[in-house]
Amino acid sequence: MADRVLKLSMNFCEIDYTLLIFKCINFPDTFCVNTVIKAYASCSLPTKAVGFYFEMLEEDGVLFKPNSFTFPSMISSCTKTKDPNLGQKCHGQAVKVGVDRTLQVENALIHMYSGCGLNNTAWKVFDEMSIRDLVSWNSIVDGYVKSNNMEASHKLFDKMPVRNVVSWNAMMKGYLDAKNPGLVLKLFRKMVKTDVNMNATSAVTILTACGRSCRLKEGKSVHGALIRMSMDVTLIIGTSLIDMYSKNKRPDIANIIFNTILTKNIVCWNAMISGESIHGNPKHALQLFDKMLKPPNNDITPDEVTYIGVLCACTRESMLEEGQNHFLEMTKRFNINPSFAHYWCMASLYANHGLVKEAVEFLKNMPVDVGLSPQSSLWAGLLGSCRFNDDVATGEQIAKALIEDDPLNNSYHGLLMIMYAVGGRWEDVTKMKCMMEERGVSVPGFSLVELTEIVHSLKAEDYNISMLHKYG
Template identity: 65%
Template sequence: MASRILNLSLNFYKTDYTLLLFKSITYPDTFCVNTVIKSYALFNLPSYGVGFYFEMLRDDGVYFRPNCFSFPGLISACGRARELGLGRVCHGHVVKYGVGGSLFVENSLVYMYGGCGMSGDAWSVFGGMCVRDMVSWNSMVDGYVKVGDLGRAHRVFDEMDERNVVSWNVLMTGYLDGGCPGNVLKLFREMVGEGGRGNDTSVVSVVTACGRSCRLKEGRSVHGYVVRMLAGVSLIIGTALIDMYSRCGRPDVAGVIFGGMLIKNLVCWNAMIAGHSIHGNPKNGLELFDKMLKVGDLIPDEVTYVGVLCASARLGLLTEGKNHFLHMTEVFNVKPNFAHYWCMANLFANQGLVNEAVELLKNMQIDVNMSQQSSLWAGLLGSCRFKGDVVLGEQIAKALIEDDPLNHSYHVLLLIIYAVAGRWDDASRMKCTMKERGISVPGFSLLELMEIVNSLDVGDKLKDSIYGLHENG
């Protein structure tokens, strides 16, 4: 009876309550111990789970003999938390106690090694499995996707005798994150052609791919698929469609979708504000922002203010832009990032206040380690396009370099500005200059930088929010 109550507690209580109930049991057995381990795994606390596991092995008052149910959840949690060391410890005990032949254990090991970026180890486990199911194959595809080996991921995908929606989604998401939107569209067509029925994740991936590559025709086709095949436009699909139509130069259509949504959250509002501010009429973006502030339960975040400050810069609203920046930091406690500073710098410079723009960027209160944030900076420079931004950006970057020639990040800023503008000869010369001056050059080639510029922008932050919304709801 006590064991049943302990197991039921997983559905209603957090780990500490489950542990409290466990301690109240006079003679806990393997089932009870496994239940607490499962609790730690469900709440993504693998280190506590492993610690509890070893504590139970040493406790003479507990009858605990590890079995095939002791490890799968814990090993999978190690994969989600990227705790490779703990995962290997669990693998060692799987071997020690002879439970490695369990399909559930083997699947968790494939998932764990793949999640930790050890696709070779995942393949070793996968290759040694006598029986494989859909989870085994999907985990292997996902493992290769996580290390960016899309070629092998696709080959494993092609070898599958049958696929489910997770199979398609894993590979489509891999191609989307890998900057190959055309492959996402191709996979989606294959899935539909084979009679597959996508879910929200499938649609978000393909709609995002259409937006990134400005494929309006294909985006409309997917929109039609949603209307025909799915019960309705959900919140996350509606948000993705708003982003796609905006990127494709149709914020008017995005506005119709936004207006027809019965439920709206911050991510949805951000998509529409950015759609107007960056891709359409920035005045509409600011008006929509004012409307959002009147919605009592919505608090603007850093993504909201990228759109707001971009709109202010595009309209040349110096006073309003400065007020928005002040409210962002002092009223809503949003910490400025490079996107906000870049918008403000453009706002200053386009009003003839280049020195103020230089001073603003020079005194940014953020980590500007370009070797880590180069792709983010390139994406933001590529998305927040202002009138004369290339010449202006070059002017600002050169002024920063002249003022502080030893600051490596300013050199990389100029390099990325050239890349965003497609001035690859200037970018190449800049890299050579940096090498001559002993300045560390970011670890990417010009080809890789070109791919960054073509694939990344402020919408990536929005995309992450959309996926986060789906995973949490």
């Protein structure tokens, strides 16, 4: 009876309760010890799990003989520490006990070594396995995906004898992180043809890819599939739908979905505010922001992304005073450190009012540690929408003024290159690249893919895709 209660307590991750019951058991056996180890591992306490293991080896009155069920959860949990030493210590014990060649232990070792970035060691375990199951294949593929080695992971993926939704999700997420939404959608089409149904993780990845690549038709298709599958529109799926429809210039549909979500978090609010400010009605974005700060939503605290949307809305509506007030509110009331995106919005706002000199001075006063690399599609959409009322020449003027004032500042060169990309002036982009190479100026983060993301929010007819390849 005590054993059953012990196992039940572990299911609820009540580690203190589990230990209390364990101490009440006379002469606890291997099953009891394994249960406590698994409880520690499930509660993300790998060091405690390993420590308890060694403690029980030396404890008098404990009938503990480690077996193949002792190690899998303990080894897998070591991934969370990102320190392979703890996992290697467990591996050594598994070898000593003689269970290191059992399937469950080998799968746990692959997961642990891959998660700690030791793909060569993970591969050695995988390569020496006498029997492999789907978990083995998924673990090794996911390990290479997480190390950004998509070439190796795809080769292994192609060799898999059987795939499930976890296999497809790993590959699609990898290509999404590698900023290749086109390949995400290509994989998704193949997955559908193999009769593998998507789950919530698949849906979020695919919808994000549809948003980044402006594929409204496919995004709608995924939305329709979710309805047909009667899949619950969770907060994360709902937010992904809002983001997808917004980036595809349908904030009206995004707003309908937004209103159906009863409990919203800051990510959800940000998706809708940014969607309206960049792709829809900026005034509605500001109304949403005001609503977010009032009851019953006043437990939501705005963050850096929120204010990118707010300031972008002010820029699109040429609301200088409101923009200034929001910038001050962001820094003073909410203690948010402005990023380059916030400074860029304010510079755009000044320039839209003909205050180019003030715009230049505002950017010159940025802290030196403010980064310029475009890391998100939101950043890209921002530059696409806040481009001085379509007057790229004004942005060029500001960037050149900054370079003249500080010619050694790499960020300003990158800014000018971005302005040319936003304006579709790809020949000037190429000239800038050549000039920077000649002068030895390095601007990290401005690859073809990222420049493509910068202009992705513009209408397709605004630029020629072939030009991206020609000047990349």
